[in-house]
Structures are given as C-alpha cells and as structure tokens.
Amino acid sequence: MSACLLCDAALDPGRAGMVLFADERLFAVLHEDRAVAGHAMLVWKGHLENVSELTGEEAAHFMLSLWRMERAILEATGAVRAILMKLGIQVPHLHVHLYPVSRELDRLAVMNMIEGRVADGSSAVERAALAGHIRRLL
Numbered sequence: 371m372s373a374c375l376l377c378d379a380a381l382d383p384g385r386a387g388m389v390l391f392a393d394e395r396l397f398a399v400l401h402e403d404r405a406v407a408g409h410a411m412l413v414w415k416g417h418l419e420n421v422s423e424l425t426g427e428e429a430a431h432f433m434l435s436l437w438r439m440e441r442a443i444l445e446a447t448g449a450v451r452a453i454l455m456k457l458g459i460q461v462p463h464l465h466v467h468l469y470p471v472s473r474e475l476d477r478l479a480v481m482n483m484i485e486g487r488v489a490d491g492s493s494a495v496e497r498a499a500l501a502g503h504i505r506r507l508l
C-alpha cells in the first residue's frame with residue numbers, strides 16, 4: 371500500500387472499479403459511486419498531477435484513450451453529452467472523470483452527480499452488463 375489510492379489501483383485496476391481497459395500506462399474503470407450509469411474514470415498509472423507533466427506523446431495517448439472511452443460510453447448508454455472533470459483535490463494523481471448525460475440535464479443536475487448526491491440505482495448485474503457492452507465497443 372502506498373500513500374496514494376490511485377498508485378495502489380495502478381497495480382490492480384480492479385480495486386478502483388469495474389475495468390473497461392488497461393495498458394502499461396493507463397487504465398479506465400466504471401466508477402463505484404454510481405452517480406450515473408456509465409460514470410467512468412481514466413487514470414494515468416504514474417503518479418503525476420497534471421496533463422502538462424506528461425510528454426507530448428504520453429498526452430496524445432491519454433487523449434486518444436479518452437476519445438475511445440467517450441465514444442464507447444456514449445454509445446453504450448445512449449447519452450449524447452459527456453461531462454469531463456479533473457479535480458485531483460482528494461487524490462492528486464492524474465485522472466479524468468467522465469459522466470454520460472442526456473441533453474436535458476441542467477447544470478444543477480450535473481453538479482448533483484459530481485457531488486455524489488444522486489445514484490443511478492443500478493444493480494451489480496446491470497453494471498457488469500454495461501461494462502461488458504462498453505468493452506465490446508472500445
């Protein structure tokens with residue numbers, strides 16, 4: 371165990387959530403908070419805080435992975451808008467959250483998701499099915 375939750379998860383991405391994909395440099399998981407079906411997180415494995423600390427080639431790999439992830443999640447969930455968020459306040463280790471939402475959701479509804487004030491109510495079986503669907507679309 372290190373002092374950083376995401377450094378620990380980099381060794382075993384399944385600890386951070388249901389794994390969507392992983393390679394030697396990054397991984398993507400469905401987030402455990404269930405704020406909305408398809409809430410996912412793309413995590414760089416190395417302990418960096420900001421995208422600007424990556425090399426240009428690494429940043430391109432990170433963005434291409436986000437592009438793949440967003441396409442697959444929007445298709446699998448039927449959502450039309452991807453809300454992307456990087457904070458790093460609780461865990462200052464480079465990761466980006468993706469929340470797939472409908473066009474009708476307003477700012478308050480989106481902020482409720484981000485703040486964890488809502489949950490999608492999905493079962494473990496439904497989440498596993500969604501993860502499988504996303505993986506097939508990657």
Ligand SMILES: [Zn+2]
Nearest residue numbers: 374377417463
């Ligand atoms: Zn870390």
